[in-house]
Amino acid sequence: MSGQTDQDGDIIICENVNKWYGEYHALREVTTTVKKGEVVVIFGPSGSGKSTFIRTINRLEEHQEGKIIVDGIEMTNDIRNIDTIRRETGMVFQQFNLFPHLKVIQNVTLAPIWVRKKTRKESEVKALELLERVGIKEQAQKFPGQLSGGQQQRVAIARALAMEPRIMLFDEPTSALDPEMIKEVLDVMKELARSGMTMLCVTHEMAFAREVADRMIFMDRGQIVEEGTPEQIFSAPRHERTKLFLSQIL
């Protein structure tokens, strides 16, 4: 691929990443590069290592072999590197993981205040902007437990965006949602994709992938089986495994 030579455009570089859970080989020689502004959808059967893979990018999981470079910083055991990379990457989880003891607005301002050392007022202004962007400004003073799943996930996106990350990681953001709430979250993600954010999404929302993904990665048994543009993946998958999987979920 031409992107690999273009050092400036590459924001995430993974080379031969390996990870084991005890005997279990969870990631095998994962090698890929993500360009600035690219939207990448990662999909694959359960247990294929897709969640594990995006979780190694901000070190929620440690990789044992290989190289991960995020925004020019190599992910090592150096706590300073880890913290810097985490500040540059926002993450949205399947289970939202909002802080239930804090109001929505406090959820969004917590990290800017304590990590970015912003003033409370500044962070609150920014937080309200973000909450408006994800369409739930009026819920700012409520607690997470008072919101629906879709609303909570949108708060989670706003919370991640509040750190002004350069990369957003989505780990099955719609899998825990009722069907009618999936759309509201996907709409927010589409808007974000169009705004030029670099995004890595683990998701099975194929319509979303077709619409906004620049590239799709199919993973199985810890390895990248194939990658390509949505048209290519949907119309002419190269591997039997990809064909089979797509036939099952489409």
Add this chain to the structure above:
Amino acid sequence: MAVATPPQQHARIPFYRDTRIIAIILQVVFTLVVVGGIWFLYTNMIEGLRKANLLPSLSFLSQPTGFAISESVIPYSTESSYGQAFLVGIINTLRIAITGVILATLLGTVVGIFRMSSNWLLRNLATTYVEIVRNIPLLLQLIFWFLLTKEFPRVQDSINLGGLLYLHNRGVTMAWPREGDDFSSWVPWLWVGLAAGIIFYIVRRVQFARRDRPGVAAPQAFLISGGVVLLGLVVVRLTGGQWPLFLEIPQLNRFNFVGGSTITPSFAALLIGLVVYTATYISEIVRSGIQAVSRGQREAARALGLTNGQALRLVIFPQALRIMIPPLTSQYLNLTKNSSLAVVIAYPDLFYVGNTINNQTGQAVPVILMLMLSYLSLSLITSLMMNWYNKKIQLVER
């Protein structure tokens, strides 16, 4: 097509089938049974006491006791009244309960955190301690600690720990701060230090508020206060030639220690026993509280770039505390009530003193009622405070 008969609606129900009326009747019957039972027991008891010529009365409270109490914070002698003796008991119970609760909380928290440590040795030491201590009856443990303190050498051969702490069979003697002759010239420094700390704290808070930043001012305020107070110590020493406050080192003369502060073997054994025992339960509460906060919370906090410490302080601990408060309250109440086991190692707590009063006056009923009422009040006050706190930090859902 079959014509279904419409169900009879709003028909009058006979009263003995009406659930609302049944509920009321049951409650009335229950109340009658309870009141009747109490009345029966009460009249029976009064009758028995009348026959024994021991009608309950509180007049004994103002009479002199004639017995000594081995330790008391307030002045007490054999001439003091039963009422005063009772008060000594209450104070002694409070003394053990308050120190016990504080120390058990500290020890329990540390052990609870050790039990989750990645350090193999720490984790297993903590687990062994918890599993041994909580599986042996407390009564047995108190006697064990008491016998252990009794096995300490005679005062003359005390076990010397750095010259500051001596263990012997009459208790534990330790170095203790004492006022020197120039103490009064140091007092102003105390006030100035206190004022400086408070002023600094307020100024910082106002600054934070004005610049709209979060921040902590308390540690620096403490440092400033402490600094002024220490400076005062040095200044008074240099000008007056004597320390205004000094650590009095216990000195052994022929038969006993002079100076320092001594706690009795009973108090030491009771305190150690209660703290070591209760801390095992508290450690489990701390551990389960922290573990009950989902992994996702820590991950979300870390993914946002919060440090481990910030994640613990701002995200994990506030949530763990909510889970920990109710069982922690139970343990505080248990410790307070368990302190009545002091009777077996002769620490003059409320129950011990009450028992003695009962033996001397024969006023079993009023004494036991007073004891129960005292423990009940202590427990209810603790409960109320903890419930208030719990309510204050409860999560809002829906």
